[in-house]
Amino acid sequence: MKLIIKVLKTICIAIFTWFIIHSVYIIYDGLSDNGAQADVAVILGNKVNKDGTLSERLEKRLETGVELYQNHRIKRIIVSGGLGKEGFYEGSKMKEYLISKNIPDSVIIVDNKGDNTRLTVENTLKIQKKYHFKSLIVVSQYFHVTRTKKLFSNKGFKNVSSASPRYFEWRDFYSVLREFPAFYTQ
Incomplete structure (x- = not known):
C-alpha cells in the first residue's frame, strides 16, 4: 500500500511540475512578440x-491588429469568429470595428464560421x-496563442508568429488552467 501511495505522489508531483513548466512557457510565448512582418494577421474572435x-477583450485584440497594420507589419x-449566443457574427462585428479605425475594407477578410480555435485554423x-x-x-490573448500556433503547425503551416494585447483579467487564471488540457487534446 505504501508503494502505491508513493507512486501516486510521484505521479501527482510530476503532473504538477509539468503543468507549471507548460504554463510558464505559454505565458512567455504568448507575451513574446518578435516584431516579425507577415502577409496576414489572424484575429481570433471573442464575445460580442x-x-x-x-x-x-475582443476590442483589445482588434486594437493589436490595427497597430500591426498601421506599423506595416x-x-x-x-477576422474569425462564429455566431455568438448574443445573436451577432463575431467576424462581421470585428470588421465593423476595423473599418471604424480606418482599416480599408479591401484588406479585411471575414470568417464567420470560426466557432472555435480549430475551425479558425482550418478556415484560415x-x-x-x-x-x-x-x-x-x-492575434489573441497571451494564453491562447501557443495552442493556436501549434494547430497551424500541425496542419503544415509553419511560418506563424504572434502578438497579443497587453490586457489582463482575473479570468486569465482560469484560462491558463484550461489551456493545459486543451493544448494536449487538440
Whole structure:
C-alpha cells in the first residue's frame, strides 16, 4: 500500500511540475512578440455583448491588429469568429470595428464560421489557398496563442508568429488552467 501511495505522489508531483513548466512557457510565448512582418494577421474572435458592442477583450485584440497594420507589419487582416449566443457574427462585428479605425475594407477578410480555435485554423488555411499568403501573425490573448500556433503547425503551416494585447483579467487564471488540457487534446 505504501508503494502505491508513493507512486501516486510521484505521479501527482510530476503532473504538477509539468503543468507549471507548460504554463510558464505559454505565458512567455504568448507575451513574446518578435516584431516579425507577415502577409496576414489572424484575429481570433471573442464575445460580442448583447447590445452589439465588443467585449473589452475582443476590442483589445482588434486594437493589436490595427497597430500591426498601421506599423506595416501585415498586409491583410483575417477576422474569425462564429455566431455568438448574443445573436451577432463575431467576424462581421470585428470588421465593423476595423473599418471604424480606418482599416480599408479591401484588406479585411471575414470568417464567420470560426466557432472555435480549430475551425479558425482550418478556415484560415482554406482562405490561404485563395490569397496565397505564406506567413501570418496570430492575434489573441497571451494564453491562447501557443495552442493556436501549434494547430497551424500541425496542419503544415509553419511560418506563424504572434502578438497579443497587453490586457489582463482575473479570468486569465482560469484560462491558463484550461489551456493545459486543451493544448494536449487538440
